[in-house]
Amino acid sequence: MPDKDLLFAALRRESTPRPPWVPFVGVHGGCLIGVSAPEYLRSSQRIVQGLRRAHELYRPDGLPVIFDLQMEAEVLGCELRWAEEVPPSVASHPLIAGGLGDLPPFDTGAGRFPVAAAVLRELKKDVGHKTALYGLITGPFTLTAHLRGHELFLDMIMHPEQVHETMNYCASIACATARFYREHGADVVAIVDPMTSQISPEHFREFVAPYVNRVFDCVRDLGAFSSLFVCGDATRNLEAMCRTTCDNLQIDENISLPELRSLAQQNNKSFGGNMRLTTVLLLGTENDAKLDAIRCIDQGGDTGFVLAPGCDLPYGTPPANLIAVAQMVHDEYQRDVARTLTASSLDRFDDITLPDYDALDAVTLDVVTLDSAACPPCLYMVQAVRGAIEKVAVDVVFREHKIRHRDGIGHMLRLGVRHIPTICIDGKPTYESVIPDVETLARAIEARHREKRGQ
Amino acid sequence: MSELLAQLAVCIERGKVNKASPYPPDLRGQDGAEELTKQALDSGVAPSDILEQGLIIGMGTIGHKFSRNEVFVPDLLMAAKAMSSAMVQLKPFFESGQARHKGTIVIGTVKGDLHDIGKKLVAMVLEGGGWNVIDLNVDVAPEKFVETLKQHPGAALGMSALLTTTMVNMEETVKRVRQEAPSTKIIIGGAPVTDEFRAKIGADAYSPDPQGALDWLNAQVA
Incomplete structure (x- = not known):
């Protein structure tokens, strides 16, 4: 079950019985309900539909309301270019030709903010009691880059006073947006500031930290948790980021999670990340997703850690991969299985061979388990096997392969078993994660026996 | 002097x-x-x-x-x-013709991605490294890359993406280029891109920074 209190405990740096999990469902929500990114991000109804579906499938402890870093820029007069499967991009930078005084007044009643308000209102009603809702705001540095374009980088050298002025303005916008999200019921307010991955720690301290701290203080005064998300390789700025006043830091796969953990703990922050978005979640298999979730869970530990993808989930991420992650989050037994398999992923098990089942008189039942002595589903499956063996009047060889041991893992691979526990009849996976009743299994054994005798 | x-x-x-x-x-x-x-x-x-x-x-x-x-x-x-x-x-x-380039590279950000800071830096470093850079700018469709490569036989291709949500569009371009201009050398980059991703989509090289791209290109003509 999703549990926002568990997430809050992690954000307070307390230990949690399982990792809280926050899939960053942005345009991916559109994919879940079969609509394009522009249709999705412009309609509160669509977003609510998409997030409800994500909630149902992924059982998250937290969900972002809208993952779109162009909302503030749009209100401030940046032209947006829309594409089918991605959030919009900023196509014009009003501060290239004009000054701050030329920008339209910022108003959370304008642009797509009413959409965000409606989404929050709806979601608070049905999922808000169990899942925390995240309001994401564009970080002041990224918003400054939207308004000024690449000139920002040269301004940092040539016109630092202008950069400070714009950052100060953008921090005020961020505070107004934070108030907006909080007033509409967001539990966590996160600054997303990916452009900061492009600058030096000195520039981060000079141009970013004072302004994001102002926003974090504002979020704290509003009674919400604050988080800083930085996508991209911000390794060099990690320490400076950890010294800001946020409650939580979320990072992507380019950054070492153990390094973040160590720095975050030294600075009394909760932290999270950093599942691989493309190679694993988008392009990988369910198994890849499980193993990467385990990597993060084990590297993050059980105190103050929030499991999340590195950044906004790609539109077409296969839901099965995220469901597999949710399984790792909610099922300790599945975590154990995945850990055991991870430990042996480099072994080719050349020494483990299977018998020539057809040549044997007896029917062989290979039962692949975690360990029937310790795992209830495995025990019930083994009991079903023993019961069936007692019932049938044919020779049966029964072998339990416990994947706690190397031999068991080797047999699992050789037999092509993908789920634990599984019963294979003469080498063929027959009951995968489904415990058959004794009668059914006995009939299957007898049928195989007749088949072998050519009857 | x-x-x-x-x-x-x-x-x-x-x-x-x-x-x-x-x-x-x-x-x-x-x-x-x-x-x-x-x-x-x-x-x-x-x-x-x-x-x-x-x-x-x-x-x-x-x-x-x-x-x-x-x-x-x-x-x-x-x-x-x-x-x-x-x-x-x-x-x-x-x-x-009094000065010669080391070669030509067609460069741009992938379809859907308007973030050209990384691509711009790479283009500048490559140009400064003696390469003729044909910059198709941002949000470049696969067919545009292919068409330009056909106009410049022997040119290499460089693509970048800043967003995890757009980097997947590189795969489509790589496929099209492999079909229609198969001898093209392709290098990719951008904040979320990794060598693992490069291997998955079948590009020739990945560089985390502009100089790496230049070194790789220079090695192709050495």
């Missing part, structure tokens, strides 16, 4: 555009890349020597520093600005 070119290389590396530029503060009031290039040309230095012993050296130094995280985007952009002030004076010599 080599001293003039060495000075030019320093101006490029440090981002000293011209005499009027206040940056970097310790070179204030001194000639910049613009003046030094003009002086070199006026004294009869071959444009190819200015390129090879001035610009390429200067951009190479800052490019390697960027790879080692010793300098950052603002520093590289200043260097590129200085280089542009020299390059604009060398352009006529490239057009007349």
